[in-house]
Amino acid sequence: MTLNILLDARFTYRIAGIVRGRAIAPRLKDMPTTIVFSSEKGGVGKTTSAVNLATAFSVGGYRVLLIDMDPQGSVRFSFGVKDPVEMGSLQLLTESTTPLSSIVVQSQEHGLDYVFSNIDSLQQERDVDRLVSVPDALKNRLATEGGGYDFIILDAPASTGTLALNALTAADLVILPLQCESLAIKSLKRFLSAFKEIQAQYNPNLRVAGILLTMYDRSIEVHRRISRQLYDTLYDAVFATIIPKSKDITEASALGESVISYNINSVSATAYIRLAKEILDRYGLRPELAVS
Numbered sequence: 001m002t003l004n005i006l007l008d009a010r011f012t013y014r015i016a017g018i019v020r021g022r023a024i025a026p027r028l029k030d031m032p033t034t035i036v037f038s039s040e041k042g043g044v045g046k047t048t049s050a051v052n053l054a055t056a057f058s059v060g061g062y063r064v065l066l067i068d069m070d071p072q073g074s075v076r077f078s079f080g081v082k083d084p085v086e087m088g089s090l091q092l093l094t095e096s097t098t099p100l101s102s103i104v105v106q107s108q109e110h111g112l113d114y115v116f117s118n119i120d121s122l123q124q125e126r127d128v129d130r131l132v133s134v135p136d137a138l139k140n141r142l143a144t145e146g147g148g149y150d151f152i153i154l155d156a157p158a159s160t161g162t163l164a165l166n167a168l169t170a171a172d173l174v175i176l177p178l179q180c181e182s183l184a185i186k187s188l189k190r191f192l193s194a195f196k197e198i199q200a201q202y203n204p205n206l207r208v209a210g211i212l213l214t215m216y217d218r219s220i221e222v223h224r225r226i227s228r229q230l231y232d233t234l235y236d237a238v239f240a241t242i243i244p245k246s247k248d249i250t251e252a253s254a255l256g257e258s259v260i261s262y263n264i265n266s267v268s269a270t271a272y273i274r275l276a277k278e279i280l281d282r283y284g285l286r287p288e289l290a291v292s
C-alpha cells in the first residue's frame with residue numbers, strides 16, 4: 001500500500017470518528033494555518049465552504065477555530081444558533097483585554113471552536129471602523145492567542161472594508177469560491193487585483209490556496225464550459241475538488257447543521273472532506289508525512 005492510500009485510510013477513519021467521539025490528530029506545527037474564504041460577490045458559497053471545511057478538519061482530529069468576520073452573521077445560523085451572541089467578533093476586534101478564551105464558543109460535537117459575529121447594527125460596524133484603526137488587529141490577536149489551533153478558518157464579508165481587510169491581513173491562505181457563470185472570469189480578475197494590493201500593502205505572506213468551484217451542476221452547459229476554461233488557463237490554481245450543487249446543503253442549512261454532520265455520505269459532504277485532504281496535501285500539512 002502506498003503511503004498516500006494509508007494516509008487516506010487514516011483520515012477517513014478519523015472522519016468516521018464523528019460518530020464515536022473526538023479523535024485527536026498530532027499537532028501540525030506550532031502556529032495555526034489561517035485560511036480565509038473571500039469574494040467580493042455574495043452568495044457564492046463562502047459561508048457554506050468555511051463551515052464545512054472547518055467541520056471536515058475538526059472531525060479529522062485537528063483543532064479548528066472558525067471566525068465569522070461577516071456582519072451578516074451567517075455562520076451562527078449555519079449552526080442553528082438563534083439567540084443573540086453576547087461575546088463575539090465585536091469583542092475580538094475591539095477589546096484586546098478580553099481573552100480569546102472567553103469569546104470562543106466550544107461546540108459539543110467534535111472540538112470545533114467558533115467566534116460568532118455580533119456586529120449586528122450599522123452603528124456597531126461603524127464602531128469597529130473607528131476603533132480598529134490598523135489592518136492587523138486580528139492578526140496580532142491571533143498571533144498571541146491562537147497558538148492552540150491547527151487551523152483558523154475565517155469567513156470574510158463580501159466587501160472591502162475594515163473587517164475584510166483584517167481577515168485578509170491575518171490569513172496565510174485565501175480561497176476564492178467561484179460559481180461557473182458568465183461573470184466568474186470578471187470577478188476573478190477583480191479578486192486578483194485586490195489580492196495583489198493586499199499582498200503588497202498589508203500581508204506579504206498571503207498566498208492564494210486556490211479557486212474553489214461551487215454550486216456546480218454538470219448538466220448545465222455553461223458550468224461545463226466555464227470550468228473547462230478555468231482549468232485550461234489556471235491549471236492547479238483551481239482546486240481539483242469541485243463542490244456540486246446539492247439539495248443536501250440546502251436541507252442542512254435549513255436545519256442549522258453542516259452538511260457533514262447532516263449526511264456524511266452525501267456527495268457534498270464527501271466533496272468538502274476531499275477539499276480538506278487536498279489542502280493538507282498541497283501544503284504538506286499532514287503530520288504523518290514528517291515521519292515518513
Ligand SMILES: Nc1ncnc2c1ncn2[C@@H]1O[C@H](COP(=O)(O)OP(=O)(O)O)[C@@H](O)[C@H]1O
Pocket residue numbers: 041042043044045046047048049074214215216243244245246247249250253268
Ligand atoms: N453546493 C451548494 N448547493 C446548493 N446550495 C448551496 C451550495 N452552496 C451554497 N448553497 C446555498 O447558497 C446560498 C449562498 O451560500 P453562502 O455559503 O451563504 O454564500 P456566501 O457566504 O458567499 O454569501 C445559501 O443559501 C446556501 O445554503
Ligand SMILES: [Mg+2]
Pocket residue numbers: 046047048070072074155
Ligand atoms: Mg456568507
